[in-house]
Amino acid sequence: MNLLRLNKLLKEMEINNIPQMLISDPAAIFYLTGKWIHPGERMLALYINLKGINKLFVNELFTVTEDLGVEKVWFNDTEDGVEIVSKYVDKEKTMGVDKNWPARFLLRLMELKGGSTFVNGSSILDTIRMCKDENEKDLMREASRINDLAVERIIKLVPEMHTEKKMSQLLLGIYEELGADGFSFDPIIAYGVNAADPHHGCGNTMVKPGDSIIIDIGCVKDSYCSDMTRTVFYKYASDKAKEVFNIVLEANKKAIDMVKAGVRFCDIDAAARNHIDAHGYGKYFTHRTGHSIGIDVHDLGDVSSVNTDKVEPGMIFSIEPGIYLPREVGVRIEDLVLVTEDGCEVLNKYDKGLVIVE
Template identity: 85%
Template structure:
């Protein structure tokens, strides 16, 4: 177990009057133990108790031989795994349960531990994970460094007129060459009118002169994710395309400029959204301004109009305003920012000025 991280979680559990908790999310278990275990439909749970009686409940199908700093409790496919867990759960004490734990397991535990109070314990661990420690920050910097190199290669491939789908396939090879483990999410390569769909799925479309091209990509490196978006134009950019690009770029910069400890996420969102709205395109900015990122591409927390939480040093999130005109053109510019003690560090270094690919 990473004791520094565990102690942070225990401190938050105590403050939240949650003496015990079950963690089932593989990403959260990796965060605390350094071990990835993907259980599929089988039960996996890390039990944390303020009294130190921590256990990892794991199916014999997953032969974890290394010492993870926590006692392993084994079970097999013929046993009632939840009943085994229930032997360690303290009745009549509040019980934090992972938000991702399947209902079939939770309902069984509630049946066995009637009278206990069950609460969503994920908020405790999620908020601890939001503030990255020094090691995590370096891992995020490296993942973004690789992503910068990858986006440069992708943009240079545009004149070869590969389909969006083929570009996505080529990206996987690029990531492997650069030392990444693979995608952090399915890439979005969108030409022309397809770029007006923020979550366009790559299809057989081929780039045409005058198209805006959205390249929204991310990789996983040493279990940490990157994510960035650049929008370029092929051969030329229309006056409308240039106008929209410059508005989005300024929105991106205005939002990043106010990022520092104590600023509310909703105010960061407003810095981007208000600029776009002032130019008459507010209704075409159809998503939140950003999301937290780390072990998962979408960690807990977002940059949205309804999130009044204040940013803290160590948080990493995206700033990705966009304008999408259906049937015409789409522009999105996305960077990851790391909150520092007095401002922020932009993890992406790739140029954001308007690029026309010849």
């Protein structure tokens, strides 16, 4: 177990009056133990107790030979794993339960421990994960460095007239060549009118002259995610498209300029949103300005109008304003930023100015 991270968790559990917790999210277990276990439909749970009674409940199917700094409690497919867990749970104490623990396991535990109080304990660990340590910062920098190289390569393939779907397939090969471990999310490569759909799924559309092309891609490297978006144009861009692009670019820059410790997330969102709204395109900016990122591509926390939390040094999140004009044009520009004491470090270095691909 990573003792520094464990001690932070225990401190927050004590502050929040949660004396015991079950953690099932594989990413959270990796964060604490350094070990990935993907259980599928089987039960996986890490039990943490303020008394120091910590157990990892894991099916015998999974090979976990390393010393993870926590006692392993094994069970097999013919045993009731939840019943085994229940033997260690203090019935008289509040139990924090992972937000991702399947209901079939939670309901069974509630049946066995009737009268106990169960609460969502995930926000405690998720909040700790928002602020990255120095090693995590370096891992995030490397993932974004690879992503910069990948977006440069994929943009150069536009003139080869591949479909959106083929481009995404080629991108996977690019990531492998660059040393990444795979996608951090399904890539969004959207041509023309498809770019006006913020979460377009790659299809068989071919690029046409005058199309805006949204390229929203990310990779995983050493368990940490990257995410960036660039919008380019094929052959030419109309005056309307250029106008929209420049408004989004300025909104991206204004929001980034706002990022520093102590600023509220909602004020960063407003910096981008107010700029777009002032130019008459407010109703076409249909999503939040950004999201936190780390081991998961969407960690706890977002850059939105309703998030009044203040940013802290070590947080990493996206700044990705966009304008989407139905059946016409879509533009999104996204960078990841790392909050520092007096500002932020932009992790993406690839040019985000207006580019015409010939």
